[in-house]
Amino acid sequence: MTGGLVQILEGNTFVVSDDRGDIEASAVDPTGLFSFDTRFLSRWVLTVNGERLTALSTDDLQYFQARFFLVPGISTVYVNATMTVIRQREVADGFHEELRVLNHDARPVDLAIRIDAGSDFADLFEVKDALKKRGTYETRATGGNLVLSYRRETYVRETWIGSSEPAEVDENGLMYTVTIPPHGEWSTVLDVVASAGPAEILPGGHPGTAGRRRVRRNMARGLEKWLERAPDLRCDWEPLEQIYRRCLTDLAALRFSTMTMPGRSLPAAGLPWFMTIFGRDSIFTSLQALPFTSELAATTLRALAERQGTRIDDFRDEDPGRILHEMRYGELTAFEERPHSPYYGSADATALFVILLDEYERWTGDHRLVRDLEQPARAALCWIDKYADLQDNGYVSYQRRDTTTGLENQCWKDSWDSISYRNGDLPGFPRATCELQGYAYDAKVRAARLARLVWRDDALADQLEREAAGLKRRFNRDFWVQDGEYFAVALDADGRQVDSLTSNNGHLLWSGIVDKSKARAVARHLLGPRLFSGWGVRTLAESEARYNPIGYHTGAVWPFDNSFIAWGLRRYGFKEEAARIVAGVLEAAEIFAGRLPEAFGGYPRDLTRYPVEYPTACSPQAWSTGAPLLLLRVALGLEPEGEHLLVDPAMPKRIGHLELLDLPGRWKQIDAFGRGRIDTEREDSRASKPSRRGGPSRHGAAASRSRGSGASG
Amino acid sequence: MVTTVESFFANLCEIGHVATFERESATIRFDIKEPAEREQAHNADKVERWYVTVADGRVNMTRQDRPADAIVHVSRPDFEAMATGRLNAQAAFLRGLLTVEGKVAALVMFQRCLPGPPGSTGRVAPISSKTVTAQRRDT
DSSP: TTTTBBBETTTTTEEETTTTSOOHHHOOOOOEEEEEEEEESEEEEEETTTTEEEEEEEEEEEHHHHHHHHEOOOSSOTOOOOEEEEEEEEESSSSEEEEEHHHHHHHEEEEEEEEEOOOOOBBBBHHHHHHOSSSSSEEEEETEEEEEEETTTTEEEEEEEEEEEEOOEHHHHHHHHEEEEOOOEEEEEEEEEEEEEOGSSTTTOOOOOOHHHHHHHHHHHHHHHHHSOOOEEEESSSHHHHHHHHHHHHHOOOOOHHHHOOOOOOOBTTTTBBBBBHHHHHHHEEEEEETSSSSHHHHHHHHHHHHOSSSOBBTTTTTTOOOOOOOOSSSHHHTTSSOSSSSSOOOHHHHHHHHHHHHHHHHHHHHHHHHHHHHHHHHHHHHHHHHTTTSSSOOOOBOOTTTTSSOOOSSOSSSTSSSTTTOOOOBBBBBBHHHHHHHHHHHHHHHHIIIIIOOOOHHHHHHHHHHHHHHHHHHHHSSSEETEEEEEEEEOSSOOOOOBBBTHHHHHHTTTSSSSSHHHHHHHHHHTTTTSSSSSSSBBBBBTTTTTTTTTTTTOOHHHHHHHHHHHHHTOOOHHHHHHHHHHHHHHHTTTTOOOOOBBBBOOOHSSSSOOOOSOOSSSSSHHHHHHHHHHHHHHOEEEETTTTEEEOOEEEEGOOOOOOOOEEETTTEEEEEEEOOOOOOOOSSSSOOOOOOOOEEOSTTOOOOOOOOOOO | OOOHHHHHHHHHHOOOOOGTTTTTEEEEEEEEEHHHHHHHHSSSOEEEEHHHHHHHHEEEEEEEEOOOEEEEEEEHHHHHHHHTTTSOOHHHHTTTTTEEEHHHHHOOOGGSSSSTTTTOOOOOOOOHHHHHHHHHHHO
């Protein structure tokens, strides 16, 4: 729920209404029934005897189901309310609504119950930008159904509205004239179907309610199964159990099936406006969730490979081998007024695709998928060298080719001012941001492993390792800011350092591109006062000209960012530093009742005491949902090693005893245990020595249960 | 440049092995229809049927009837527009210019062998820091 709005969804169909269940969208108001990026209902208003209703209570029963308890009238005092109206709504390929009216009076009542219905068939992009429609509208009242229709050339979208009780149907809605006996009840079932193309080509025409009920039952069972299959978490610190459960439920809601792979799900980027494939977001979320479920990763990899770029297309920023950025299905995309069919303007997704493929194999041992995706992986590696090296200097960089619709910043910090020099100036294009080089390095190292292990191509493996070593050497020379002892956020078009201090340094640790001799200085910065707020690492350091604690990518703290930074710190042995980030972000999650926002303010923790939420339209956001999952992995030090899972806990004291039971993977199932021993509340901004004590304990079988020794720094 | 349906399919078969189709197998039937006006003037309901078979990366084409994983209905001008990069297949699908019966995945696979728009070069002129900073100060 955001700002009094109720949202329920399934796949990429969702309903946003007010707390009465009504929809009254204006051109720019984001309420309605949406499916495949198109608004199919912009008006859905219930009245009883001409009067609007008031909500007594609203329940989000499941992510796909809501119930509204209403009384007639809009007064704030419920005097003489002798009637209750209950709307229960479930999303499927449209929605299904049971409307019940209860008469509590000793006398019968005569009622005129009316639902006003209408649609503007707006593209989601039009809702954001308030654009004018070019097609024509038509409304048909036929056979007790109301059909709303929009047509532009061959593009047709229709909304079918049907009712189980006979209704008088006119162009603006449905009307019921009923008498309810004393203490009696009247009810009807309304079905709304969103249809791409003329509705009559739907199999079966008008939707049968029995089929709908089956869909609903499957959804409920699907959620139960999803939760059942997930590893069990037990913990002394109760909020963590709540956070974990919230993450799993939200992740379930964020599951999205593509048209080509029905029944298999990947994580969409965010609810409700980003219920689609985003290369970067789907990959990062799949990585975060891998210790808990590998299904999301497998589907993400297949779906992205299916749509991998194969040609040069300047409008879509497509190149051979490039992994897509964003896929959309609305009218503007259909008419090529927007490039999202799909759009490829992401400079990191291609390397991240290879990284996910390798990480997936480490957890699952699924060689079949790695073999199936050999060509896409090779094409991705080729893109890095051939198409992403825009300046012929051996670095991945980006520059949009369509200045009207293309994305200016094609890295995860994608707002216009995210990449700046210390003095606030903006670099030119192409831009080679540092984390892209880290991802490219890691992709090569990991692909070399897959080439040896699965593709049986030692020559490729040798070549990739040579290239990776060369890249690492050059990177540590060219990006290192000598006087600041950190890595520049980017190289500009002249090869000059874009010298601001940013959280990107943490992603560099994660990628492994950082020379060991430089790692300590980087860790010290990440946990130092300029970057670390107490809750997490800021996107941009306090000392830089564009720093703003509520700047999206210029000071705010992103839970997703921090989860990868913590992973990076662990990779270089900085257990205590990682634990401090784990503690900060999980404590923020506790305050947000388990659901982390996309970002929160970069204010120092002792100033605000509570993290200040950054206002965004989407909640939950996939990679924020995945952040606590990755932080659990980091805290327990989970690392697949051959057929084993290493467990090497280094956890904040506050967590106490933690058990994760039945972690799935190539080892079938394994339990992991840890005890929090690190005092993260201790004021210490200096980075400690990488810990070498308390070596990893090896869990070869589910039977071997020992408490991992938490490293005390 | 006009690429006809015939020459497009002939080219595809000449290439024989398409890397992006490796480990993929599917048969797609294309029902290519003459545009409405011409149809009335000459040949009512004239539909050309082409079968493209992909077997682990190898591409073959035939006009002989066989079972297909997907049937794509499209007009001749729209197909030709796709075959020359002037129309994006996914956009055409969303717009209702082409319809698919059966496995949509087969169409998604097939579109990977379509060319990019004419005139796309993959390169643009660099922009200096001065220009970017100045632009942002103006707005």
